Amino acid sequence: MKAFISALLGYDPDQKNLEGGILGVVKAYYGCVEAQGRGTLHCHMLIWVEGGLNPNEIKQRALSSDQSDSEFCKRLLAFLDDTISNAIPSEPQSKVEVPSNHHHPCSVHLNQTLSPERQQDLHNLVSKCQSHEHSKTCFKYWPGPPEPKTCRFDLHEDNFRAESSFNSETGEICLRCLDGLVNNFNATIIEAMRCNMDIKFIGSGASAKGILYYITDYITKSQLKTHVAFSMLELAVKKLGEHNPLQDELTVRAEKMLQKCAYAMISQQELSGQQVASYLMDFEDHFTSHSYRNLYWTAFEGFINRQLPSPEYESDTEYEPPFLNELLDDDQENEADGNDLPDEEQEIGVSIDGSGKLVPVGSQLADYHKRGSELDGVCV
Incomplete structure (x- = not known):
C-alpha cells in the first residue's frame, strides 16, 4: 500500500x-484495511484531489450556460472516461503469448512493456478479476416476489450507456457503461496491483451523499479490541468479586449472567490468519495523510436536541422555543450549580494508557462545553 500511495x-x-500521479495531484487520503469473509485483506480508501470541486460547485457549473463552464464539463467527463473503465479490453489481432494465458493473472507479472503483450495481459486480468457473475450474495436482500430480482451491486447486462454526460435537470454526472457486468477499474492500477478493484468518482447528485456516507461509515467503523475487552472484563470481575453480604440471590445471579455474557461476547471476536500475521509483522491497518481526532457526534447531537429540539426530534411534550435571554439565564444558573450537563453526560469514561492500564477520561462534550474563553471561536 505504501508503494501504491507513493508510486x-x-x-x-x-x-x-506538481505532476502528481495517475489521478492528478493528491491532496489527502484515508484508507482502512479490512478482512472479508474468507480472511483476505483489502483496503477501502478515500482520495482527495487537488483542485477538485465539491458536489454543489460541480452542479452549478454543469447547469450554467456560460461557455467556460461548458468547456469545464467536457474536460471533466474526458478525465473521468480516461480514468475509469468498465469494459473488457479487446485482445490483439494476432495471438500473443503472455504468462497470464496459462496462469491466473493475479499470480504472474508481465515483464514486457510492448503494446500487444500489455493489451493481452490487461484483457486476461480484467476478464478474471472484474467480470461479474451473479450468485446468492447478489440477491441476499431480495424480499422475494413480487419485487423485482435485482443485483445489489447494480451489475446487470442491461446496464449500458454509450457515453458520459451531465443530466441537464439535476446536474448529476452519468458515466458511460459499456458492459453492465464489468466492475469499474483503472487500467494502470489493476495492472500494477494485480487484483480485483473498484473505483468511483464522488462528484455530484444525491448518490454522492450516499456513497460518501457508506464509505465513511465503512472505513471508520471500529471493532472491539481484544486487549481492551479483557481489561474491562478484568475490572468487571474485580467489582463482581467484592462480596457484599446485603446482596440477595437474584442480584448475585444477575451479576454472574452479566459475566457470562461478557465472556461470550469476547469469544465471538474473530481474527483471520492474514490479520494476525499482519499485526505480528507490524503492518498498518490504516493509511492516512493527516492526523485526525475522533469526534463522537451523538453526544453533541443529543445535547443540542435537548437544548433546542428540532422538529424531527422526538419528544413527548410540546416544545416552545425559549427566548435567548431565558437560555442565557438557564446557562448561568446551571454554571452556578455545576450541573449544566445531564447526569448521563457527566459519567467518566475509561480508556487504556500506554502501559495497558485503565484510566479515566472526560467526555468530549464536557471538554467543549467547559472550554476557556480563548477558545470561544472554536466550533465543532
Whole structure:
C-alpha cells in the first residue's frame, strides 16, 4: 500500500510534487484495511484531489450556460472516461503469448512493456478479476416476489450507456457503461496491483451523499479490541468479586449472567490468519495523510436536541422555543450549580494508557462545553 500511495498516487507530504500521479495531484487520503469473509485483506480508501470541486460547485457549473463552464464539463467527463473503465479490453489481432494465458493473472507479472503483450495481459486480468457473475450474495436482500430480482451491486447486462454526460435537470454526472457486468477499474492500477478493484468518482447528485456516507461509515467503523475487552472484563470481575453480604440471590445471579455474557461476547471476536500475521509483522491497518481526532457526534447531537429540539426530534411534550435571554439565564444558573450537563453526560469514561492500564477520561462534550474563553471561536 505504501508503494501504491507513493508510486501510483504520487502523494507528496510536502506538497511539492506538481505532476502528481495517475489521478492528478493528491491532496489527502484515508484508507482502512479490512478482512472479508474468507480472511483476505483489502483496503477501502478515500482520495482527495487537488483542485477538485465539491458536489454543489460541480452542479452549478454543469447547469450554467456560460461557455467556460461548458468547456469545464467536457474536460471533466474526458478525465473521468480516461480514468475509469468498465469494459473488457479487446485482445490483439494476432495471438500473443503472455504468462497470464496459462496462469491466473493475479499470480504472474508481465515483464514486457510492448503494446500487444500489455493489451493481452490487461484483457486476461480484467476478464478474471472484474467480470461479474451473479450468485446468492447478489440477491441476499431480495424480499422475494413480487419485487423485482435485482443485483445489489447494480451489475446487470442491461446496464449500458454509450457515453458520459451531465443530466441537464439535476446536474448529476452519468458515466458511460459499456458492459453492465464489468466492475469499474483503472487500467494502470489493476495492472500494477494485480487484483480485483473498484473505483468511483464522488462528484455530484444525491448518490454522492450516499456513497460518501457508506464509505465513511465503512472505513471508520471500529471493532472491539481484544486487549481492551479483557481489561474491562478484568475490572468487571474485580467489582463482581467484592462480596457484599446485603446482596440477595437474584442480584448475585444477575451479576454472574452479566459475566457470562461478557465472556461470550469476547469469544465471538474473530481474527483471520492474514490479520494476525499482519499485526505480528507490524503492518498498518490504516493509511492516512493527516492526523485526525475522533469526534463522537451523538453526544453533541443529543445535547443540542435537548437544548433546542428540532422538529424531527422526538419528544413527548410540546416544545416552545425559549427566548435567548431565558437560555442565557438557564446557562448561568446551571454554571452556578455545576450541573449544566445531564447526569448521563457527566459519567467518566475509561480508556487504556500506554502501559495497558485503565484510566479515566472526560467526555468530549464536557471538554467543549467547559472550554476557556480563548477558545470561544472554536466550533465543532
